Amino acid sequence: MSRYPTTVSIREVGPRDGLQNEAIVPVAARVALIDALSGTGLARIEAVSFVSPTAIPPMAGAAEVMAAIERRPGVAYGALVPNLRGARDAIAAAVDEIEVVVSASETHNLRNVRQTVAESLGGIADVVALARPAGVAVEGIVSTAFGCPYEGDVAPERVAQIAGHLIDAGCTTLGFGDTTGMATPTRVEALLDALVTARVDLGCVGLHFHDTRGTALANVLAGLERGIARYDASIGGLGGCPYAPGASGNVVTEDLVHMLHDMGIATGVDLDRLIACAEQAQRLVERELPSAMLHAGPRTRLATR
Amino acid sequence: MSRYPTTVSIREVGPRDGLQNEAIVPVAARVALIDALSGTGLARIEAVSFVSPTAIPPMAGAAEVMAAIERRPGVAYGALVPNLRGARDAIAAAVDEIEVVVSASETHNLRNVRQTVAESLGGIADVVALARPAGVAVEGIVSTAFGCPYEGDVAPERVAQIAGHLIDAGCTTLGFGDTTGMATPTRVEALLDALVTARVDLGCVGLHFHDTRGTALANVLAGLERGIARYDASIGGLGGCPYAPGASGNVVTEDLVHMLHDMGIATGVDLDRLIACAEQAQRLVERELPSAMLHAGPRTRLATR
Numbered sequence: 211m212s213r214y215p216t217t218v219s220i221r222e223v224g225p226r227d228g229l230q231n232e233a234i235v236p237v238a239a240r241v242a243l244i245d246a247l248s249g250t251g252l253a254r255i256e257a258v259s260f261v262s263p264t265a266i267p268p269m270a271g272a273a274e275v276m277a278a279i280e281r282r283p284g285v286a287y288g289a290l291v292p293n294l295r296g297a298r299d300a301i302a303a304a305v306d307e308i309e310v311v312v313s314a315s316e317t318h319n320l321r322n323v324r325q326t327v328a329e330s331l332g333g334i335a336d337v338v339a340l341a342r343p344a345g346v347a348v349e350g351i352v353s354t355a356f357g358c359p360y361e362g363d364v365a366p367e368r369v370a371q372i373a374g375h376l377i378d379a380g381c382t383t384l385g386f387g388d389t390t391g392m393a394t395p396t397r398v399e400a401l402l403d404a405l406v407t408a409r410v411d412l413g414c415v416g417l418h419f420h421d422t423r424g425t426a427l428a429n430v431l432a433g434l435e436r437g438i439a440r441y442d443a444s445i446g447g448l449g450g451c452p453y454a455p456g457a458s459g460n461v462v463t464e465d466l467v468h469m470l471h472d473m474g475i476a477t478g479v480d481l482d483r484l485i486a487c488a489e490q491a492q493r494l495v496e497r498e499l500p501s502a503m504l505h506a507g508p509r510t511r512l513a514t515r
Numbered sequence: 516m517s518r519y520p521t522t523v524s525i526r527e528v529g530p531r532d533g534l535q536n537e538a539i540v541p542v543a544a545r546v547a548l549i550d551a552l553s554g555t556g557l558a559r560i561e562a563v564s565f566v567s568p569t570a571i572p573p574m575a576g577a578a579e580v581m582a583a584i585e586r587r588p589g590v591a592y593g594a595l596v597p598n599l600r601g602a603r604d605a606i607a608a609a610v611d612e613i614e615v616v617v618s619a620s621e622t623h624n625l626r627n628v629r630q631t632v633a634e635s636l637g638g639i640a641d642v643v644a645l646a647r648p649a650g651v652a653v654e655g656i657v658s659t660a661f662g663c664p665y666e667g668d669v670a671p672e673r674v675a676q677i678a679g680h681l682i683d684a685g686c687t688t689l690g691f692g693d694t695t696g697m698a699t700p701t702r703v704e705a706l707l708d709a710l711v712t713a714r715v716d717l718g719c720v721g722l723h724f725h726d727t728r729g730t731a732l733a734n735v736l737a738g739l740e741r742g743i744a745r746y747d748a749s750i751g752g753l754g755g756c757p758y759a760p761g762a763s764g765n766v767v768t769e770d771l772v773h774m775l776h777d778m779g780i781a782t783g784v785d786l787d788r789l790i791a792c793a794e795q796a797q798r799l800v801e802r803e804l805p806s807a808m809l810h811a812g813p814r815t816r817l818a819t820r
Binding site for chain 1: 519
């Protein structure tokens with residue numbers, strides 16, 4: 211018997227975490243991509259973020275995107291929000307899930323949102339207090355959970371401590387972000403150990419890897435070994451745009467699904483449709499995406515000569 | 516305590532398996548690359564193959580390469596040979612190790628060397644009988660060990676059976692090649708299980724992954740989980756040249772070393788020197804190599820602003 215989960219839930223983050231780090235894509239094309247993605251069997255899609263369009267121009271028009279997409283039954287559409295104002299906009303746009311973020315690194319949090327970690331946690335509590343009574347789930351995400359580009363290593367105990375605060379604040383689920391691709395398998399194991407020690411329920415844990423240093427699928431495997439069944443991924447590997455210095459794409463959705471399916475792990479996603487979405491994403495950004503499926507195709511696609 | 520090996524031995528295959536699938540690189544530049552690689556701490560380098568220069572033009576001049584390289588003490592220089600004639604040439608060139616290959620797939624073996632698997636095994640026995648008395652080690656490599664581009668899945672029991680024949684023939688060590696990148700972690704586990712069942716000593720097993728479908732480092736992790744401590748890798752990820760249809764590079768040496776070191780696994784290799792070699796390799800092929808270390812650098816390289 212395999213020690214891996216039999217089923218994995220993938221959250222598609224290409225329309226937000228991916229496109230945020232690409233040249234601007236028009237609202238209509240973002241809507242079309244989200245609608246194509248929701249037709250693949252993906253049950254969770256991070257669709258937009260309600261942030262300042264001045265600060266992050268590719269994310270402008272979040273309300274328009276949410277209003278225009280087809281709301282496919284069974285699919286949860288999520289939005290990242292930086293503050294209470296964003297949360298109000300997200301709830302008004304009828305998102306199913308709100309994501310809030312705090313960095314495990316003080317330096318990164320200060321540079322990213324000009325707040326201390328404690329200030330961010332306070333703001334998150336306010337968002338949760340608004341969202342949960344409105345029937346909206348809230349995922350609390352700890353970024354730089356496997357390392358900070360400014361501070362270097364981040365203690366797993368520190369990450370677990372912040373996770374505890376997020377649970378206490380009322381977050382429904384937790385996410386741990388490898389913001390700049392500094393995770394390796396033993397760091398994944400160390401964090402999960404620290405979460406267990408801190409009595410965090412691993413059933414509510416999702417992992418979010420960037421493939422900056424090639425380790426994303428190995429990190430997923432380390433998570434699977436410990437029974438983690440929720441992963442973020444980005445269609446085509448969107449998000450590694452040269453216009454955004456230091457940015458690098460999330461683990462590629464179709465490559466992740468391909469590996470999981472071959473390992474006998476169900477995702478509910480149709481790989482062929484997913485690859486068609488990756489082709490669509492590649493046309494949007496007009497550059498070659500890092501997707502192995504786009505280059506080589508699935509292992510089941512045999513040579514014809 | 517970690518369940519991983521404390522030390523891993525990496526065989527650098529870029530000068531052979533990598534450059535074989537690239538545009539032709541002059542002998543002097545190949546010699547310079549091998550000499551740079553032997554200065555990184557790598558203890559095993561697949562330097563050349565003694566094959567027909569008509570069949571594989573980039574590998575022409577194997578004897579010249581072997582004669583011109585600096586033979587650094589402690590480094591084993593290997594050559595792939597397709598037959599007895601190649602083995603004689605390799606021994607005359609004073610290689611430390613000969614590699615012989617047979618495919619686990621009849622179709623692949625027939626297409627690759629126009630022999631049945633049984634015929635190839637017979638030829639390998641002849642090579643071993645020549646090489647071992649001459650004091651040259653012989654690694655028997657089973658290619659398409661995780662899948663065949665023509666036949667599809669390959670039964671692990673079949674691979675283990677061939678491995679048994681290679682041991683019986685007198686091979687010193689065994690290699691298992693994921694020739695076209697069809698391996699995933701559970702297939703690695705299944706093969707290692709089959710080898711154990713067939714009473715093959717896992718201590719003599721090396722794994723050779725191509726990153727065609729993004730799973731190479733995850734596959735390495737699956738091998739590490741089972742205690743496998745020998746891996747092939749290619750500097751810069753050489754070998755994915757568009758001129759060779761279907762070719763795709765091996766797992767990237769510097770990305771593998773980076774992950775292993777961060778996991779507390781020693782390799783004896785200097786990562787900075789290795790990255791310098793990857794830059795050298797990239798200049799040779801005049802295209803962007805898939806190395807994450809070349810793009811992003813090690814995780815220890817912190818942001819300066």
